[in-house]
Amino acid sequence: MDLKLKDKVIIVTGGSKGIGLGIVESLLRENAIPVIVTRNKESVLEVLENFKTKGHDVFYTLAELTDAEKCKSAIDATIAKYGRIDGLVNNAGVNDGVGLESGDYDGFMTSIKRNLAHYYLMAHYALPELKKSKGAIVNIGSKTADTGQGGTSGYAASNGGRNALTREWAVELLPYSIRVNALIVAECYTPLYEKWISTFSDKEEKLASITKNIPFENRMTTAEEIGDTVAFLLSSVSSHTTGQLLYVDGGYTHLDRSIE
Numbered sequence: 001m002d003l004k005l006k007d008k009v010i011i012v013t014g015g016s017k018g019i020g021l022g023i024v025e026s027l028l029r030e031n032a033i034p035v036i037v038t039r040n041k042e043s044v045l046e047v048l049e050n051f052k053t054k055g056h057d058v059f060y061t062l063a064e065l066t067d068a069e070k071c072k073s074a075i076d077a078t079i080a081k082y083g084r085i086d087g088l089v090n091n092a093g094v095n096d097g098v099g100l101e102s103g104d105y106d107g108f109m110t111s112i113k114r115n116l117a118h119y120y121l122m123a124h125y126a127l128p129e130l131k132k133s134k135g136a137i138v139n140i141g142s143k144t145a146d147t148g149q150g151g152t153s154g155y156a157a158s159n160g161g162r163n164a165l166t167r168e169w170a171v172e173l174l175p176y177s178i179r180v181n182a183l184i185v186a187e188c189y190t191p192l193y194e195k196w197i198s199t200f201s202d203k204e205e206k207l208a209s210i211t212k213n214i215p216f217e218n219r220m221t222t223a224e225e226i227g228d229t230v231a232f233l234l235s236s237v238s239s240h241t242t243g244q245l246l247y248v249d250g251g252y253t254h255l256d257r258s259i260e
Helices: 018-029 041-053 068-082 105-133 153-172 191-197 203-211 223-234
Strands: 009-013 033-038 059-062 087-090 136-142 179-185 245-248
Touching (some): 033 041, 033 068, 068 105, 105 136
Parallel strands (some): 009 087, 136 179, 179 245
16 A cells, blocks of 8 residues: 655654664655654764664754753754655653653653653644644553553653643644544563563563464464554545554453463
8 A cells, every 4th residue: 555655754763773663664654754853873873884784864953852952953963954844743751660660750851851751842843843843743642541560651652642742632632633642551562671571580471371362363463563563554545533541451451361
């Protein structure tokens, strides 16, 4: 299916690895123009080198997204390069383990800045261009807003906020024909997930205990599957879809996980 994303300029925060990289790769397959926003220069340069071998010249800008001015600079750099913005994917964040018992106020507020505040900032600064293009926003969220996880109050609260902002922006931006949706992730095997799994002495056993509870095919969601769905939500093919929280999780969040 042609998603009609050819030459559309799409900003992807955290686009140099994991889920963000999967989104960028899906956009490239649709001939869109992804812009990677990241704070990790080493990882993005490695990714860009790999893209060049495949004939893709991808633009990136470095930004510490907890800094409002750096968020604005990332938007300004994109406009200076391409003169337009057709879509925004808010993806960057980290499950940082700021819990209720183990955390404190400063840690909690830092987690909110790392995982939620920049979603607002990037959308705020991109909005003038999105109004011109009648573009789309996709917010990447996590099952933790629905299921909880334990020991991660900041991240869970941030994901609840991402869901709420998705619905709020979908309403506020109706007059501009800007669609806003969220894609909710449960268990997706990324380098960050690999790092977490590796903290267990029985890594394979721990992984098996997780995948057996994913109803559909007892496997992890892939970054490609997430990326392809994000591309659909950004495209005019989904032209009457807004304000939705779409779960790409193999049924993990809503199906009975005791199904055998």
